[in-house]
Amino acid sequence: MVRFIVNKFFFMLLSLFVLVTATFILMNAVPGSPLQREKATSPQIQKNLEAYYGLDKPLIQQYGVYLKNLLNFDLGISMKKRFYSVNKIIEDSFKYSLRLGVVSIITSVTGGCVLGIIAALYHRRFLDNLAMVLAVIGLAIPSMVMAPVLQYLFAVKVRWFEVAGLEGPLDYVLPTIALSSVSIAYIARLIRSTMIEVLHADFIRTAKAKGLSGHVIVWRHCLRNSMLPVVTYLGYLVAGVITGSVIIEAIFAIPGMGKFFVQSVVDRDYPLIMGITVFYAVLLMVSRFLADIAYALVDPRMRLYSSKAGD
Amino acid sequence: MQNESNVNFVRQPSADRFAPIERKLAESEHIERKGMTAWQHVRHRLVSNKLAMTGLVLIILIVLMAIFAPILSPYDHYSNDLENANQPPSWSHWFGTDDLGRDMFVRTWKGAQVSLFVGIVAALIDLAIGVVYGGIMGYYGGKVDEVMNRIAEILYAIPYLLVVILLLVVMEPSLTTIIVTMSITGWINMAWIVRGQIMQLKNQEYAMASRALGASNMRILFRHLIPNAIGPIFVTLTLTVPSAIFTEAFLSFLGLGVQSPVASWGTMLNDGINAIQNYPWRELFPALFLSLTMFAFNVFGDGLRDAFDPVMRKSS
Numbered sequence: 049m050v051r052f053i054v055n056k057f058f059f060m061l062l063s064l065f066v067l068v069t070a071t072f073i074l075m076n077a078v079p080g081s082p083l084q085r086e087k088a089t090s091p092q093i094q095k096n097l098e099a100y101y102g103l104d105k106p107l108i109q110q111y112g113v114y115l116k117n118l119l120n121f122d123l124g125i126s127m128k129k130r131f132y133s134v135n136k137i138i139e140d141s142f143k144y145s146l147r148l149g150v151v152s153i154i155t156s157v158t159g160g161c162v163l164g165i166i167a168a169l170y171h172r173r174f175l176d177n178l179a180m181v182l183a184v185i186g187l188a189i190p191s192m193v194m195a196p197v198l199q200y201l202f203a204v205k206v207r208w209f210e211v212a213g214l215e216g217p218l219d220y221v222l223p224t225i226a227l228s229s230v231s232i233a234y235i236a237r238l239i240r241s242t243m244i245e246v247l248h249a250d251f252i253r254t255a256k257a258k259g260l261s262g263h264v265i266v267w268r269h270c271l272r273n274s275m276l277p278v279v280t281y282l283g284y285l286v287a288g289v290i291t292g293s294v295i296i297e298a299i300f301a302i303p304g305m306g307k308f309f310v311q312s313v314v315d316r317d318y319p320l321i322m323g324i325t326v327f328y329a330v331l332l333m334v335s336r337f338l339a340d341i342a343y344a345l346v347d348p349r350m351r352l353y354s355s356k357a358g359d
Numbered sequence: 360m361q362n363e364s365n366v367n368f369v370r371q372p373s374a375d376r377f378a379p380i381e382r383k384l385a386e387s388e389h390i391e392r393k394g395m396t397a398w399q400h401v402r403h404r405l406v407s408n409k410l411a412m413t414g415l416v417l418i419i420l421i422v423l424m425a426i427f428a429p430i431l432s433p434y435d436h437y438s439n440d441l442e443n444a445n446q447p448p449s450w451s452h453w454f455g456t457d458d459l460g461r462d463m464f465v466r467t468w469k470g471a472q473v474s475l476f477v478g479i480v481a482a483l484i485d486l487a488i489g490v491v492y493g494g495i496m497g498y499y500g501g502k503v504d505e506v507m508n509r510i511a512e513i514l515y516a517i518p519y520l521l522v523v524i525l526l527l528v529v530m531e532p533s534l535t536t537i538i539v540t541m542s543i544t545g546w547i548n549m550a551w552i553v554r555g556q557i558m559q560l561k562n563q564e565y566a567m568a569s570r571a572l573g574a575s576n577m578r579i580l581f582r583h584l585i586p587n588a589i590g591p592i593f594v595t596l597t598l599t600v601p602s603a604i605f606t607e608a609f610l611s612f613l614g615l616g617v618q619s620p621v622a623s624w625g626t627m628l629n630d631g632i633n634a635i636q637n638y639p640w641r642e643l644f645p646a647l648f649l650s651l652t653m654f655a656f657n658v659f660g661d662g663l664r665d666a667f668d669p670v671m672r673k674s675s
Contacts, residue, residue: 059509059512059513060516062513063512063513063514063516066514066517067517067518067521067522070522070525071525074525074526074528074529075525075529077529184654184657184658187653187657188601188650188653188654188657189650189653190605190608190609190649190650190653192608192609192612192625192628192629193628193646193649193650196628196631196632196635196646197642197646199635200635200639200642204635204636287518290518291520291609294613295609295612295613298613299632309524310613310614313524313528313613313615314614316528321525321528325521325524325525328521329517329518329521332518333516333518336516
């Protein structure tokens, strides 16, 4: 088990290093300096600016400084938003993204589980078909379609919710639905197929034979076993929420990190792009790493296997 | 014995009611139903899956419309006609017009061309790289497999969209750039599917027979093993298409993809979103057809998987 965790951790660091290096190389491969302005600046000012951002040093030295700063969680200074450090921008905007993200992840998992359980219990009956049709539709509608449609229907036509912003609890409803519809559908299908399999397993028959009530069987025995694939999916769910949030935040005008990421890409604000990319990457890789460990902890077979094979 | 059977209320026919049939040797081995090959079984299961066939019909319709609608329409996708800007759907403009007076019907199907092109080309590139890489991993095994697998794992752990966005920042945004960037990490999934298949197949008798006859490794791999893994490969290929279409729309929506005046569903969605209050049709049609296309490919891919893998089908 320990070896499994250490192994995974080591490879996570390696992937992270590859990404960080690739980001650095890419950002330096861009033609033209990010300090170039439309107006010609005098050579002296240009030099001072370069010295200020450390761009006058040789590339390998810049790389060293960049790595060292990263280890100190210093992501540098934004080039377009004056006097703002990348850290500050992330700090200010991340709380919105985090809140929305956590709410959507909870919604995805509970919504997906409920839909999946209903479908499995009513296998091949009306409710099952209905749930699966909903799931297929949910999978097919991408967030950039879902969000404007919801906005149009419930904020423009029927004025139940605000069109934009993230102030009160009601403001969370539309962005959350848009952000989690795809993963609700995915989790529902996942739960349904494993649950149908589990429902036919021997230990469920034993539980029924012992005279346990339907609720105990479903919640204690079935659900726990059907949750395994969902645990693995959690790491990817975080990725989905992050990429989704980039679009959702733009559409609902939420001042979150996704919005700044898009803005930085449009502005070609390289330190900000690099900073947010690295931040996202750490977030994603750590959550995948945790999902892997959680999976190993939840599934005893996995634990047995890993202590034997060491992988 | 006879008495006992009379006591029972169940009517038991007595032996003398039976007459032996003459045994015809020639016909005894005859099988009434025609045998079905594995492919016929797959086709049968696929055709009897209504949802999958709906998907297939939708795909065919969308492809036909994408090819012929822009040719047959009197309008083109780039000419401005400011006098007719923001017209609602009518007989002359079936899907209305956008803020520059461009016909939405033609633009929607031009967008379909872009989406289908990106989806199919990206899937084919994934196929080419994935099959070769995965085939070599699975066939050689051991150290080769371990090293190649580790490389794939490291690449896979790097968030896909971040890499794509980063590369698009650096390179000029265009269709080619999108496809190239998507292929950088897109092939890994296919490689793992192929690897798993080859590992199962490589010790089969026909592979051994081929080896005993002196066939080269490459010949065994590409002539014998890969063709036998075609089912899962094809399923993965089909399911790659909607995710590539999604990625293209996502990037174009953010302004990183195809640039105006080329029509892409992503850019059209982004254009339409500001006008959704007053001119909802500008958002509606690209949204509808993007969703329909993804729905069709997803449903067809699911159906294919069920058809190739009947064991999976039972439980789902």
